[in-house]
Amino acid sequence: MKVLAPATIANFGPGFDVFGLCLDEPRDVIKIRESNEIEVKVEGFNVPEDPEKNVASISALALLKMLKAEMGFKMKVKKGIRPKSGLGSSGASALGGALAMATLLEVKNKELIIKAALEGEKAASGSAHGDNIVPSLFGGFTILKSLSPLEVFKLDVNFELVIVLPEVEVSTKRAREVLPKYVPLSDAVRNLALASALISALKEGDIEKVGKLLDDYLAIPYRKPLISWFDNVRRAALESGAYGVSLSGSGPAMFALGEDLRSIGEAMVEAFGNEGIRAEYFITKVGGGAKCLDV
Numbered sequence: 442m443k444v445l446a447p448a449t450i451a452n453f454g455p456g457f458d459v460f461g462l463c464l465d466e467p468r469d470v471i472k473i474r475e476s477n478e479i480e481v482k483v484e485g486f487n488v489p490e491d492p493e494k495n496v497a498s499i500s501a502l503a504l505l506k507m508l509k510a511e512m513g514f515k516m517k518v519k520k521g522i523r524p525k526s527g528l529g530s531s532g533a534s535a536l537g538g539a540l541a542m543a544t545l546l547e548v549k550n551k552e553l554i555i556k557a558a559l560e561g562e563k564a565a566s567g568s569a570h571g572d573n574i575v576p577s578l579f580g581g582f583t584i585l586k587s588l589s590p591l592e593v594f595k596l597d598v599n600f601e602l603v604i605v606l607p608e609v610e611v612s613t614k615r616a617r618e619v620l621p622k623y624v625p626l627s628d629a630v631r632n633l634a635l636a637s638a639l640i641s642a643l644k645e646g647d648i649e650k651v652g653k654l655l656d657d658y659l660a661i662p663y664r665k666p667l668i669s670w671f672d673n674v675r676r677a678a679l680e681s682g683a684y685g686v687s688l689s690g691s692g693p694a695m696f697a698l699g700e701d702l703r704s705i706g707e708a709m710v711e712a713f714g715n716e717g718i719r720a721e722y723f724i725t726k727v728g729g730g731a732k733c734l735d736v
């Protein structure tokens with residue numbers, strides 16, 4: 442049994458903890474089979490092999506516990522999404538681990554799978570936010586209305602975007618610690634207006650309009666001390682023709698929409714370089730969600 446669990450962009454501008462976009466790549470690949478022992482092996486980016494510490498096995502174990510089932514397993518995690526990247530690295534592994542175990546046990550209940558995956562996400566980032574796990578499972582653009590009961594609205598969208606990944610790390614845990622408990626009402630209203638308009642623009646398929654609706658007043662302003670380069674890289678993207686640009690999840694990855702994605706990516710990489718930070722860019726499209734393969 443093998444699960445492909447894709448990277449995601451959480452928040453997607455104004456949708457803090459609610460919006461999520463599934464990417465076609467990169468992805469984690471989680472292989473699982475029943476065994477007498479519990480073992481985790483990791484390939485690719487470095488994450489723990491201790492089953493109590495790897496997000497994928499934590500989620501698989503959480504599902505077993507929820508079902509009051511006992512079973513050993515051997516898990517192989519091919520880690521294709523860089524941890525602490527802002528691309529939903531822990532979310533993809535958490536979803537992959539829960540989905541792989543669910544498939545082994547022939548469990549189809551999506552709410553249960555997400556509940557188990559949230560245990561992994563919580564272990565990684567200190568918070569059971571679902572805006573990476575949900576798009577990684579369902580694909581497309583997701584609006585997470587409620588986790589319990591699970592209520593997800595999905596938009597099937599189709600466009601390309603450029604992702605820029607700098608060689609710095611931002612811990613999601615830290616990026617959540619810096620957020621205030623309360624925000625000014627005027628900022629909440631601004632985000633509400635942007636988020637509502639963004640959904641309408643996505644439904645129209647007007648990506649230029651979507652790009653102009655990516656501002657955020659709830660999280661990014663408070664995270665600036667952790668992402669001091671953000672404004673300069675954003676400016677470079679806009680000056681090179683991007684319709685819009687934002688942080689992916691809690692960063693450091695950024696994404697931009699536009700026509701000439703290659704030029705925008707190059708301009709953003711150069712802007713990171715001016716800050717003394719090496720970065721790379723890649724172009725991808727909206728992904729279709731996690732896949733289970735019988736191998």
Ligand SMILES: Nc1ncnc2c1ncn2[C@@H]1O[C@H](COP(=O)(O)OP(=O)(O)OP(=O)(O)O)[C@@H](O)[C@H]1O
Nearest residue numbers: 495496524525527528529530531534565566612613
């Ligand atoms: N399978 C796994 N995948 C990713 N991270 C893991 C995994 N197992 C354990 N971890 C640990 O979880 C932590 C992930 O931290 P964090 O949530 O900040 O990153 P992230 O999920 O990659 O961020 P983001 O969601 O913004 O991409 C790291 O300390 C990492 O070592």
Ligand SMILES: N[C@@H](CCO)C(=O)O
Nearest residue numbers: 451458572613690691
């Ligand atoms: N919504 C989460 C996503 C983290 O990947 C946050 O911004 O903290």
